Amino acid sequence: MGKNLPGYFGEFGGRYSPEILTEALEELESTYQKLKKSKKFKKELEYYLRNYVGRPSPLTYAERLTKQWGGARIWLKREDLNHTGAHKINNAIGQALIAKFMGKKRIIAETGAGQHGLATATVGAMFGMETVVYMGAVDVERQNLNAKKIEMLGAKILPVTAGEATLKEATSEAMRDWALNVSTTHYIVGSAIGPHPFPTIVRDFQAVIGTEARSQFKKQNKKLPSAIVACVGGGSNSIGMFHAFLKDKQVAIYGAEAGGLGPKPGEHSATLTYGKTGFLHGTKTLIIQDESGQIVPAHSVSAGLDYPGVGPEHAHLSKIGRVDYRMVTDEQALDSFLEVTRVEGIIPALETAHAFHVAREVAKDLGKKKDLIICLSGRGDKDVTEVLRLLGEKNK
Amino acid sequence: MSKIKSLFESGKFKSAFIPYFTLGDPNYNDSIEFGKTILDNGADILELGIPFSDPVADGPVIQRAVARSLKNRFSFDEIFRVTKAIHDHKPETPLVYLTYFNPIYHCGISKFLDRAKESGIIGLVIPDLPFDTDESETLFRELKARDMDLIHLVTPASEKKRIQALSKTSSGFIYYVTSFGVTGERREFSVDLQERIRFLKETIRLPICAGFGISTPDQANQISQYADGIIIGSAIQRVIEENGTDRSKAVSALADYISKIRAAIS
Ligand SMILES: Cc1ncc(COP(=O)(O)O)c(C=O)c1O
Numbered sequence: 001m002g003k004n005l006p007g008y009f010g011e012f013g014g015r016y017s018p019e020i021l022t023e024a025l026e027e028l029e030s031t032y033q034k035l036k037k038s039k040k041f042k043k044e045l046e047y048y049l050r051n052y053v054g055r056p057s058p059l060t061y062a063e064r065l066t067k068q069w070g071g072a073r074i075w076l077k078r079e080d081l082n083h084t085g086a087h088k089i090n091n092a093i094g095q096a097l098i099a100k101f102m103g104k105k106r107i108i109a110e111t112g113a114g115q116h117g118l119a120t121a122t123v124g125a126m127f128g129m130e131t132v133v134y135m136g137a138v139d140v141e142r143q144n145l146n147a148k149k150i151e152m153l154g155a156k157i158l159p160v161t162a163g164e165a166t167l168k169e170a171t172s173e174a175m176r177d178w179a180l181n182v183s184t185t186h187y188i189v190g191s192a193i194g195p196h197p198f199p200t201i202v203r204d205f206q207a208v209i210g211t212e213a214r215s216q217f218k219k220q221n222k223k224l225p226s227a228i229v230a231c232v233g234g235g236s237n238s239i240g241m242f243h244a245f246l247k248d249k250q251v252a253i254y255g256a257e258a259g260g261l262g263p264k265p266g267e268h269s270a271t272l273t274y275g276k277t278g279f280l281h282g283t284k285t286l287i288i289q290d291e292s293g294q295i296v297p298a299h300s301v302s303a304g305l306d307y308p309g310v311g312p313e314h315a316h317l318s319k320i321g322r323v324d325y326r327m328v329t330d331e332q333a334l335d336s337f338l339e340v341t342r343v344e345g346i347i348p349a350l351e352t353a354h355a356f357h358v359a360r361e362v363a364k365d366l367g368k369k370k371d372l373i374i375c376l377s378g379r380g381d382k383d384v385t386e387v388l389r390l391l392g393e394k395n396k
Numbered sequence: 397m398s399k400i401k402s403l404f405e406s407g408k409f410k411s412a413f414i415p416y417f418t419l420g421d422p423n424y425n426d427s428i429e430f431g432k433t434i435l436d437n438g439a440d441i442l443e444l445g446i447p448f449s450d451p452v453a454d455g456p457v458i459q460r461a462v463a464r465s466l467k468n469r470f471s472f473d474e475i476f477r478v479t480k481a482i483h484d485h486k487p488e489t490p491l492v493y494l495t496y497f498n499p500i501y502h503c504g505i506s507k508f509l510d511r512a513k514e515s516g517i518i519g520l521v522i523p524d525l526p527f528d529t530d531e532s533e534t535l536f537r538e539l540k541a542r543d544m545d546l547i548h549l550v551t552p553a554s555e556k557k558r559i560q561a562l563s564k565t566s567s568g569f570i571y572y573v574t575s576f577g578v579t580g581e582r583r584e585f586s587v588d589l590q591e592r593i594r595f596l597k598e599t600i601r602l603p604i605c606a607g608f609g610i611s612t613p614d615q616a617n618q619i620s621q622y623a624d625g626i627i628i629g630s631a632i633q634r635v636i637e638e639n640g641t642d643r644s645k646a647v648s649a650l651a652d653y654i655s656k657i658r659a660a661i662s
Pocket of ligand 1: 086087112113114115116190191192231232233234235236237238303304305349351352377378379
């Protein structure tokens with residue numbers, strides 16, 4: 001697989017996973033190629049997206065935020081209104097259908113914020129598949145509501161205690177499970193990361209976000225927006241939002257990554273700002289690492305952004321300058337969380353709150369009569385306890 | 397011919413014993429003693445693990461070893477110093493590194509290989525660098541220029557076509573992964589192990605050594621009847637884990653275990 005073959009985005013991407021997984025990845029790739037062209041598969045996917053997920057999700061004009069920020073008109077692409085409350089279900093449904101087609105009876109997933117675990121447990125219940133979710137022990141604590149829901153849906157949560165006990169470790173553990181059970185199991189990777197073909201498959205299933213947003217906006221306004229913004233952890237909601245707009249040169253694109261507590265190593269997850277090229281979880285991408293190539297633990301107030309790598313396509317988009325990636329600190333995210341909740345009556349996920357902070361900066365810069373769409377990747381019910389705890393700490 | 401390959405052809409043993417342990421667990425100086433002990437008690441080739449923070453191909457025992465090692469500040473200088481000390485103890489035994497690709501890439505391939513070679517390393521095993529990547533091709537070329545080997549992994553799931561393609565850029569020996577999953581001790585092996593190894597011997601003109609899951613003298617004996625070598629990692633690492641805080645206890649436990657395995661596969 002050379003750099004000119006599919007699976008690379010510029011110099012990033014590829015397949016750098018243990019040999020034991022190669023056959024499964026090749027099977028997945030060829031199955032997906034076939035299904036992508038199959039009318040029956042497309043129809044089935046559309047059926048579930050419409051009748052189970054609740055697509056298309058609305059594009060909401062945020063009148064009060066627009067006034068409050070005093071710049072560009074603000075629009076929200078409402079992935080929070082999907083069944084299970086985030087964009088993750090788009091991909092989970094798609095991959096579960098692939099798994100079903102391949103005859104795999106068991107699905108596994110990694111999860112940080114629990115949204116992908118929840119989405120996978122949900123499709124596992126709906127399709128009657130045995131489901132196992134790997135979740136860092138720290139995340140089981142801070143995203144306890146989701147952990148409980150996952151179990152209630154009949155999936156098994158396996159808490160991972162290694163290392164920082166967050167998303168990176170959960171991902172490693174899911175890969176190990178897959179290596180052991182590769183003939184019976186499909187690993188539903190939850191973000192646009194991992195060895196080829198995962199970054200492409202996840203991107204394709206999430207592309208529905210941007211495709212819908214673009215045509216909804218165009219229909220209502222007879223033009224394209226001036227800018228779009230999304231938050232970037234592994235990068236699935238963002239690449240899904242960006243994909244349909246990449247060729248629209250007049251649309252400025254912004255990604256919001258977790259600046260955490262500050263620029264010190266170990267205190268942020270700002271891969272696109274501080275990462276260097278490397279190899280993690282089967283892909284060549286930007287990674288936060290030390291001078292010896294050891295991965296540095298990531299930090300973010302939002303479990304879903306707490307990952308030291310990023311999808312390879314984002315690494316490429318950053319390198320060629322198509323997307324402007326900016327850092328947002330924990331504190332800025334928390335402020336945006338509260339602001340959006342009070343002003344717009346929508347409790348966003350802490351992950352999404354990062355996107356709102358960048359959107360506010362961009363909206364000001366754009367000025368009036370311009371339009372900006374924010375991907376509202378998920379709702380924040382899961383974060384309420386954690387936010388209250390953080391506010392309590394702040395007020396001490 | 398590569399040093400490793402000529403060792404296999406020397407007729408010194410019927411089946412090679414290839415132990416593995418992670419450098420720096422519990423500290424770098426103890427690693428030197430562990431390395432010497434393993435060499436003195438019958439390693440034909442020794443695999444030294446360079447710790448990487450995210451070892452996705454490894455099971456819990458080696459994961460814990462890596463975590464303990466990384467509690468010491470990781471440095472390539474320490475890795476090469478320890479390697480050299482082990483090499484100088486018994487220069488005739490080939491040493492190879494097992495590590496993930498990221499640290500090597502980060503160090504810089506040429507710089508890493510030059511220093512590894514100076515320290516006595518003659519081959520590399522990299523579980524997350526498939527042969528069909530540009531990086532693997534570059535690495536193979538750079539290794540060849542230094543008369544060093546690139547040892548590839550083949551698994552029960554590897555298809556014929558892939559095995560044939562892989563034989564072009566592998567040297568030294570083939571690391572045959574005996575079972576699905578990650579490293580760690582196992583009670584049983586796949587039923588077609590013997591047939592797979594025979595097929596590999598016919599397809600790839602290299603010694604075929606079996607690893608992943610082997611721990612007991614009986615298992616080693618059995619598999620050595622048809623494999624050119626036996627690789628043992630987790631079981632050795634467990635001996636270190638159980639005795640590691642007491643260097644002399646660990647050394648004698650290691651000596652005991654290594655000599656038992658060596659005796660079982662002669
Ligand atoms: C609501 C929400 N947004 C964003 C993310 C980040 O993931 P990604 O970057 O893959 O979209 C998560 C992950 O859990 C999430 O739950």
